[in-house]
Amino acid sequence: MLKILGRKTSGNTQKVLWCCDELGLAYEREDYGRGFGNNHEPAYLALNPNGRVPTIVDDGFVLWESNAIVRYLCARHGMGTLCPPELQRRADMERWMDWQQTTLRPRFHALRDALQNSNPPSDAALDILKQALDDAWEILDAQLAKHPFIAGASLTMADIPFCYIVNRWHRLPIERGGLTHVKAWYDRLCERPAFRRNVYEVG
Ligand SMILES: N[C@@H](CCC(=O)N[C@@H](CS)C(=O)NCC(=O)O)C(=O)O
Structure with missing residues (x-):
């Protein structure tokens, strides 16, 4: 299942959460980032060397940069709705x-x-x-x-x-x-x- 790593108060994470909700996607979210203090731990940095949120893991595919994530999710699940084929x-x-x-x-x-x-x-x-x-x-x-x-x-x-x-x-x-x-x-x-x-x- 799609995993989203990021606190829901993060604006950049909100882009991804809103996108998933509009697309009707199921996902698991784990809190990372400010206050949780875990985004500078080696395990997280191995996924996202910036130590920022959000990061997604989709069937083993790791992606960071919120707008790149939105593009990816819309192209994969929203072709013809949120993402145009043209x-x-x-x-x-x-x-x-x-x-x-x-x-x-x-x-x-x-x-x-x-x-x-x-x-x-x-x-x-x-x-x-x-x-x-x-x-x-x-x-x-x-x-x-x-x-x-x-x-x-x-x-x-x-x-x-x-x-x-x-x-x-x-x-x-x-x-x-x-x-x-x-x-x-x-x-x-x-x-x-x-x-x-x-x-x-x-x-
Ligand atoms: N360009 C990155 C910026 C990511 C970013 O700066 N995220 C902020 C939250 S909106 C962050 O990680 N702040 C540090 C923290 O939450 O600990 C993106 O769009 O994903």
């Missing part, structure tokens, strides 16, 4: 998945870390971080103006990696003006039981 449709979705990791994620973490810092930066510095994140959200907002989900009319693997960021961004103590399409998309995600179970209710 190469160009798939490349379009993978582009958004990469953009989540390389563009949105660092800007979100920069703002959130600054807000949570016991010695927070000045308002002007916070405004710069917030603007950088809003600039990225604007790009996604324009995409979501075209259709209800990132890559079309229904949920696909393109949406999955955004789960924890859009959820946690809605909980930051900041003004979230505009971005109406991002907000409507988040409301749409929150209507999905699998999203609520694995992301919204965990935080």
Whole structure:
């Protein structure tokens, strides 16, 4: 059976848990990572030398990097639903998945870390971080103006990696003006039981 190693409070693990739930996959999950203190033990490092979560083991096949795991699971179990068979449709979705990791994620973490810092930066510095994140959200907002989900009319693997960021961004103590399409998309995600179970209710 598919095994998922990672604490459920980890945003990157939430991508994999939500994905499995949307696909209706059975799996076993074991707690690894912050608080559990076992992700730097030799047995875990032998699977994932980064000592980060999540890692999956699927019939002996070991994979780490959350977005690579989502791609793998969707291609294996969601061909024609979460993963399209057409190469160009798939490349379009993978582009958004990469953009989540390389563009949105660092800007979100920069703002959130600054807000949570016991010695927070000045308002002007916070405004710069917030603007950088809003600039990225604007790009996604324009995409979501075209259709209800990132890559079309229904949920696909393109949406999955955004789960924890859009959820946690809605909980930051900041003004979230505009971005109406991002907000409507988040409301749409929150209507999905699998999203609520694995992301919204965990935080
Ligand atoms: N690029 C990796 C990042 C993995 C990562 O940084 N995971 C965090 C949790 S979201 C982690 O392992 N933190 C340390 C810990 O939980 O002990 C991925 O997407 O899987």
